[in-house]
Amino acid sequence: MxxxxxxxxxxxxxxxxxxxxxxxxxxxxxxxxxxxxxLGLLDKTEGLFVEVPRxxxxxxxxxxxxxxxxxxxxxxxWGYWMVGLSFQLFGVSxxxxxxxxxxxxxxxxxxxxGLLLALAxxxxxxxxxxxxxxxxxxxxxxxxxxxxxxxxxxxxxxxASGISLALLGFALAYWRRDQQVLRRLGxxxxxxxxxxxxxxxxxxxxxxxxxxxxxxxxxxxxLWPEVRQTPWxxxxxxxxxxxxxxxxxxxxxNGFTFLARFIGFSNLERFTSVIYAHPGPPWFYLPWLLLLxxxxxxxxxxxxxxxxxxxxxxxxxxxxxxxxxQFGLIWLVxxxxxxxxxxxxxxxxxxxxxxxxxxxxxxLFAPLSPGTGHPPWLDRLQRGSGWFNAVLLGxxxxxxxxxxxxxEVDPAYPxxxxxxxxxxxxxxxxxxxxxxCGALIWLLRARYSDALRWLWLPNAAGFVAVLxxxxxxxxxxxxxxxxxxxxxxxxxxxxxxxxxxxxxxAGYKRYSVVFxxxxxxxxxxxxxxxxxxxEAQALPADSVLVLGSDRELxxxxxxxxxxxxxxxxxAHRLIRLDRTTLDQLSQRR
Numbered sequence: 001m002x003x004x005x006x007x008x009x010x011x012x013x014x015x016x017x018x019x020x021x022x023x024x025x026x027x028x029x030x031x032x033x034x035x036x037x038x039l040g041l042l043d044k045t046e047g048l049f050v051e052v053p054r055x056x057x058x059x060x061x062x063x064x065x066x067x068x069x070x071x072x073x074x075x076x077x078w079g080y081w082m083v084g085l086s087f088q089l090f091g092v093s094x095x096x097x098x099x100x101x102x103x104x105x106x107x108x109x110x111x112x113x114g115l116l117l118a119l120a121x122x123x124x125x126x127x128x129x130x131x132x133x134x135x136x137x138x139x140x141x142x143x144x145x146x147x148x149x150x151x152x153x154x155x156x157x158x159x160a161s162g163i164s165l166a167l168l169g170f171a172l173a174y175w176r177r178d179q180q181v182l183r184r185l186g187x188x189x190x191x192x193x194x195x196x197x198x199x200x201x202x203x204x205x206x207x208x209x210x211x212x213x214x215x216x217x218x219x220x221x222x223l224w225p226e227v228r229q230t231p232w233x234x235x236x237x238x239x240x241x242x243x244x245x246x247x248x249x250x251x252x253x254n255g256f257t258f259l260a261r262f263i264g265f266s267n268l269e270r271f272t273s274v275i276y277a278h279p280g281p282p283w284f285y286l287p288w289l290l291l292l293x294x295x296x297x298x299x300x301x302x303x304x305x306x307x308x309x310x311x312x313x314x315x316x317x318x319x320x321x322x323x324x325x326q327f328g329l330i331w332l333v334x335x336x337x338x339x340x341x342x343x344x345x346x347x348x349x350x351x352x353x354x355x356x357x358x359x360x361x362x363x364l365f366a367p368l369s370p371g372t373g374h375p376p377w378l379d380r381l382q383r384g385s386g387w388f389n390a391v392l393l394g395x396x397x398x399x400x401x402x403x404x405x406x407x408e409v410d411p412a413y414p415x416x417x418x419x420x421x422x423x424x425x426x427x428x429x430x431x432x433x434x435x436x437c438g439a440l441i442w443l444l445r446a447r448y449s450d451a452l453r454w455l456w457l458p459n460a461a462g463f464v465a466v467l468x469x470x471x472x473x474x475x476x477x478x479x480x481x482x483x484x485x486x487x488x489x490x491x492x493x494x495x496x497x498x499x500x501x502x503x504x505x506a507g508y509k510r511y512s513v514v515f516x517x518x519x520x521x522x523x524x525x526x527x528x529x530x531x532x533x534x535e536a537q538a539l540p541a542d543s544v545l546v547l548g549s550d551r552e553l554x555x556x557x558x559x560x561x562x563x564x565x566x567x568x569x570x571a572h573r574l575i576r577l578d579r580t581t582l583d584q585l586s587q588r589r
Contacts, residue, residue, distance in 0.1 A: 039094065062081065076246065078158055086100050109138075154348070162194070162200050174186070221316040283340075289350060440455065503545045507525065527557050545575070546574070557586075
């Protein structure tokens with residue numbers, strides 16, 4: 001069957017290319033766009049991030065980011081602009097908020113596909129070229145981290161896609177030095193997306209690609225030749241043309257406040273000290289790298305050892321195929337090492353490393369250097385990774401079946417565990433995982449020589465099945481059981497509030513309330529903090545609205561008869577509290 005497919009692809013190059021692009025497009029739709037708007041905004045980060053572009057659309061000020069009535073300089077504007085543009089094109093909705101991130105994730109998938117096609121040896125058949133390009137790009141589209149952040153409207157995907165596209169542009173320029181059109185295109189992509197990455201997150205958008213490229217060229221002993229052949233004036237002009245206008249405009253509009261907050265706090269302080277209570281040990285990102293690129297990360301040891309990185313001569317004597325894998329390794333190591341050195345740590349920070357890791361693994365299964373066989377020790381290592389992969393899939397299938405019994409009841413969402421159990425979701429997840437496990441074991445026990453080359457296939461098929469079967473059910477259930485109450489009560493607060501009446505959110509900082517209520521919100525943890533914030537903002541209202549779960553309102557000190565009930569949904573309430581009562585509650589505690 002595979003031979004017949006190869007024969008058809010080789011005989012019809014144009015149709016083969018269209019088929020591969022259509023398959024990849026379908027995979028991106030399934031991974032990033034399927035049920036994209038069925039889930040309400042997630043707290044805290046997405047709820048915060050999406051409100052900023054909504055304010056830009058309302059105010060017409062596309063220079064100064066604002067959130068909850070204040071300027072917000074934690075991030076630059078690229079992500080806000082993309083979401084704001086989406087709001088203007090499609091209307092304000094969760095789908096429109098996430099569409100730009102899904103588009104950015106898809107762009108990198110197709111860029112990997114295009115790069116692998118451009119770098120394929122001319123002696124290869126059409127089926128070999130398309131097979132490798134589709135495999136490497138498909139593995140990225142089926143990486144949990146890329147899928148998760150590609151479906152979330154936060155800044156991480158905008159930075160990761162900018163850095164990834166810049167590095168892929170460099171790869172095209174470097175390996176196609178003999179083709180001026182492709183080399184110029186690669187340089188344009190490099191400069192353009194370095195600029196976009198800086199607009200998405202700041203200086204790190206230039207620093208990381210620069211470190212990867214310099215490190216790679218040094219190991220290749222090719223730094224100075226590449227420096228001499230690079231059109232620096234054109235690249236610098238393009239980069240500055242993308243980045244400078246907004247930074248200049250933001251500085252003119254906000255002065256030192258912008259520079260101090262953005263450069264000082266959001267960049268330097270985030271790197272040198274822990275902010276927002278997000279610390280982590282030096283090895284923090286190792287388990288996260290495993291999870292973000294699972295199951296492909298299980299094959300990283302084999303992919304790395306295949307390069308024999310301990311032999312210096314391999315770095316500058318390797319052919320183009322092996323050098324591309326080396327580039328993927330440097331990409332992966334630099335990103336993880338850089339953020340491991342930072343004091344503040346969050347899983348999404350190493351998202352730019354995922355394409356490098358997946359490229360490395362993809363080239364293990366489909367090398368760019370045809371005819372290079374694996375030594376026996378590498379086959380044994382790859383087989384061992386495959387068996388570990390199979391065991392992990394089996395354990396995950398078992399965990400999915402047992403999940404309803406293991407989920408603890410959350411007082412804020414008392415019906416969630418039962419809803420999971422009765423949705424059929426555990427079996428929808430377990431069956432594809434078990435099927436992938438069985439197929440993987442069959443491949444590992446098979447006696448034909450090419451079996452190890454196909455270890456990716458059961459994983460990919462299982463992942464596709466999970467995306468098709470689980471995402472629609474899970475998104476609907478999560479929204480109904482965990483997100484809908486806050487969304488409904490936030491909108492009710494907007495409709496019920498008297499003129500000038502403040503809205504408070506008790507306990508967990510549900511930033512999405514600002515978006516759904518369309519008004520400023522005070523986030524409080526007890527009655528005393530509520531009084532302090534009301535006095536600090538000179539809000540002399542006779543009453544306040546308070547939104548929170550039953551437990552959070554109890555922690556606030558609100559007892560029976562203390563407040564007017566305006567709305568209830570599951571274990572969450574919206575209440576009106578007299579200012580006098582709030583003062584009394586603060587004195588009790």
